[in-house]
Amino acid sequence: MVNLSSCLLLFLLSLHCFVASLATYTKNITTDQYALLAFKSLITSDPYDILSNNWSTTSYVCSWVGVTCDERHNRVNSLKISNMRLGGTISPNLGNLSFLVILNLSHNSFSGQFPKEIYRLHRLKVISISFNEFEGGIPEVLGDLSRLQILKLGANNFSGFPPQSIGNLRQLKSLDISQNMLSGPIPQTISNMSSLEYLGLQYNYFSGIRFVKLYLKNNSFNGQFPKELCRLRRLKVPHINYNEFEVGIHVLQPQI
Numbered sequence: 454m455v456n457l458s459s460c461l462l463l464f465l466l467s468l469h470c471f472v473a474s475l476a477t478y479t480k481n482i483t484t485d486q487y488a489l490l491a492f493k494s495l496i497t498s499d500p501y502d503i504l505s506n507n508w509s510t511t512s513y514v515c516s517w518v519g520v521t522c523d524e525r526h527n528r529v530n531s532l533k534i535s536n537m538r539l540g541g542t543i544s545p546n547l548g549n550l551s552f553l554v555i556l557n558l559s560h561n562s563f564s565g566q567f568p569k570e571i572y573r574l575h576r577l578k579v580i581s582i583s584f585n586e587f588e589g590g591i592p593e594v595l596g597d598l599s600r601l602q603i604l605k606l607g608a609n610n611f612s613g614f615p616p617q618s619i620g621n622l623r624q625l626k627s628l629d630i631s632q633n634m635l636s637g638p639i640p641q642t643i644s645n646m647s648s649l650e651y652l653g654l655q656y657n658y659f660s661g662i663r664f665v666k667l668y669l670k671n672n673s674f675n676g677q678f679p680k681e682l683c684r685l686r687r688l689k690v691p692h693i694n695y696n697e698f699e700v701g702i703h704v705l706q707p708q709i
């Protein structure tokens with residue numbers, strides 16, 4: 454016997470998928486402009502009037518300050534608005550900038566949660582949102598951005614446990630989650646991040662680490678140094694003082 458309601462459901466589902474794919478297909482530079490205007494609309498502080506005057510519909514979006522476009526696809530490929538004393542929250546429409554490769558919002562006063570819609574931006578290679586006031590958890594969906602090479606979330610107010618999904622980022626070279634309110638164990642999956650060269654974890658509330666001062670200073674140390682960090686062979690030691698350097702080298706010896 455044919456189950457009509459499940460056929461109908463299937464039909465509606467495929468219709469939904471068709472409409473959804475059509476919507477993706479028709480994204481263009483107008484979508485990007487709309488997304489950036491939505492982004493601008495949630496900016497509550499712009500003391501130097503940088504975006505308020507410049508990001509205007511009377512000029513082409515690719516000429517807006519901090520915005521560059523990819524000539525081949527004619528879509529926005531980077532948004533770099535560091536150090537402009539901008540404040541406000543981040544619009545989920547950011548997730549519509551589907552050709553974005555570089556996102557640099559560092560050294561501003563952006564706050565609230567970082568939108569999980571970022572998971573749609575599969576081309577992203579660089580995210581820097583350091584030195585802002587973001588709060589809440591680090592979005593788990595960051596682990597879906599498989600092309601990421603640089604992820605800088607330091608000096609914010611992120612809390613909770615860092616998501617295990619971060620370990621999916623096999624191309625990541627630099628991970629900085631220092632100076633937040635993160636706690637719990639350091640994700641074991643970090644041992645799978647074979648491209649990692651820099652790891653900044655200091656000034657958080659991580660547990661399970663004892664004596665490492667280098668990247669890990671000022672945490673709630675009370676156990677053994679996690680074995681998984683020892684497997685990160687390419688990890689380089691940043692220039693801090695000599696004693697800390699020694700500790701770093703010693704601890705980060707690869708164990709085969």
Ligand SMILES: *[C@@H]1O[C@H](CO)[C@@H](O)[C@H](O)[C@H]1NC(C)=O
Pocket residue numbers: 479480481482483484
């Ligand atoms: C973008 O697509 C919309 C339809 O989805 C269209 O109206 C608009 O003119 C297009 N913009 C450009 C710049 O091609």
Ligand SMILES: *[C@@H]1O[C@H](CO)[C@@H](O)[C@H](O)[C@H]1NC(C)=O
Pocket residue numbers: 506507509512516517518519
């Ligand atoms: C916006 O800023 C860019 C870069 O500084 C400049 O080239 C452009 O002319 C400005 N546009 C307007 C409308 O002010």
Ligand SMILES: *[C@@H]1O[C@H](CO)[C@@H](O)[C@H](O)[C@H]1NC(C)=O
Pocket residue numbers: 484487488545546547548549570
């Ligand atoms: C862009 O993103 C927002 C929020 O994620 C959504 O509501 C909107 O429909 C999206 N699409 C376009 C074409 O702006």
Ligand SMILES: *[C@@H]1O[C@H](CO)[C@@H](O)[C@H](O)[C@H]1NC(C)=O
Pocket residue numbers: 533535536557559579580581603605
């Ligand atoms: C972000 O922009 C600032 C200011 O231009 C720059 O110093 C910093 O290196 C950039 N971050 C990344 C990860 O490119």
Ligand SMILES: *[C@@H]1O[C@H](CO)[C@@H](O)[C@H](O)[C@H]1NC(C)=O
Pocket residue numbers: 585586587609610
């Ligand atoms: C971080 O969060 C704490 C507690 O919620 C709050 O007191 C503090 O002002 C926040 N700091 C920043 C920089 O947002």
Ligand SMILES: *[C@@H]1O[C@H](CO)[C@@H](O)[C@H](O)[C@H]1NC(C)=O
Pocket residue numbers: 620641642643644645
């Ligand atoms: C590392 O990746 C492998 C292969 O995907 C997986 O089986 C393993 O569980 C991962 N290890 C950790 C600690 O996540």
Ligand SMILES: *[C@@H]1O[C@H](CO)[C@@H](O)[C@H](O)[C@H]1NC(C)=O
Pocket residue numbers: 671
């Ligand atoms: C360690 O962190 C705590 C709380 O974040 C802070 O009060 C203290 O001054 C820090 N200690 C050092 C040596 O920076």
